[in-house]
Amino acid sequence: MAEGYGACLINKPELVQDMVKQVRNQVENPRFSVSIKIRIHDDFTRTIDLCRKAEATGVSWITVHGRTVEERHQPVHYDAIKIIKENMSIPVIANGDIRSLKEAENVWQITGTDGVMVARGLLANPAMFAGYEETPLKCIWDWVDIALELGTPFMCFHQHLMYMMEKITSKQERRVFNALSSTSAVLDYLTDHYGI
Template identity: 60%
Template sequence: MDADSSLYAERTWKTPLQLLTGDTTVKICAPMVRYSKLPFRQLVRKYQCDLAFTPMIISDSFIRSVKARDSEFTTCAEDRPLIVQFAANNPQDLANAAEIISPFSDGIDLNCGCPQRWAMAEGYGACLIDKPQLLYDIVHETKSRIQNPDFTVSVKMRIHSDIRTTVDLCQKLEKTGVSWITVHGRTKDQHHQPANVDAIRLIKENVNIPVVANGDIKSLDDVTRVAKETGVNGVMSARGILGNPAMFAGYNITPLQCVQDWLDISLPLGMPFPLFHHHLIDMLEKSLCRSERRVFNTLSSTSSVIDYLRENFQIGT
């Protein structure tokens, strides 16, 4: 993480709160482990993504290790507005991480939604919604440490089985000073069930800070529908935008120009082949039949992928 903070001295973009308090629904790329890194953020920003998150970063290792910071966080002058998401289980870690990252980003987000066992065993992720006092303390400490009024401190959470508990939690977080809340409309035990849009609407109706909806957002039509049904300020996509990075621009499947843009962005950065390839597998899923996907998925080198794209889609470098 060696970017020069002078790159960001002159703001040319809207802050997250300026976006979220505007008149249009903010379209957001979710934090995704491995996938929402700089090259992918650069790609989706070309297709009307308003705000992007980094993957979740473990706060204590980020604080302690320069190597971890350089590995986990990269950005550039055009990568704005940007929210950096952290996993933290105590107030000091998130506040310390916020101080380090604030010159290079527009906000910090606390992950309160990851349902994986390893994360909850370490006190991270979705278990925090059942530890309200700790959650309030983490938000309060971080807000008090960062004096920049434009720098946001937000929370991304799952819901409780009893939605009244979640509403109460969000109201208390608002009083603690959280800038905005993203609600994934599932409990920590739900995986593929439909997102609970009614729960998101109820939360939005009972707080006075911006709320972002997350879950089952796979097209621009979904963005419009969920915003209308809930009244939220923004809508966030994860799996949907992985499969179609151009979805916020209204495309129903990934256009070939977007695939070409991915090559142009990722290859000069030396992206590791497995990640480069996996993104393309997701992008091309709807453009290839089953037998074609079987062939494409077994390609084992950058050159073989480029040859395939050139021969079958007339694109490539």
């Protein structure tokens, strides 16, 4: 549902412009930032048009995921993000398939953007920006402590652990771990297999 709605917005730059304007009009503090995150359009001139209209209305920065709505596992169009950056005077953030610190630095260099946004890469490895190639056990232990201290709901607690442990477990281990259904079962598993 959210993807469908987002797909409509890239085809309605005036609506995006109006949304940014409405938010800007409601916030009295001029230092309050308003940003948008977009995907590119098949007709790249429409993407540039959307970005220019958002910029003219007062958006503070734009994050660009370098794929169209229809593209899922195809390569990210970093060249398109670079062109958007070259056409904007506001900060542009690159997004899409960044799974390591080295990839983040590479994308930043290729696109010339003001920064990068990472989603799944950080879910899989919250220590990525510290230079780790995979989630260190210390990070898993820290997440367990934080989640238990804050009373994080089991589904969220377990889901984050599933992401973090993906690279450090075998397919068979993942099947067993992902099927666990309680906090105590997760804690027992981590203790038995990792001494956590």
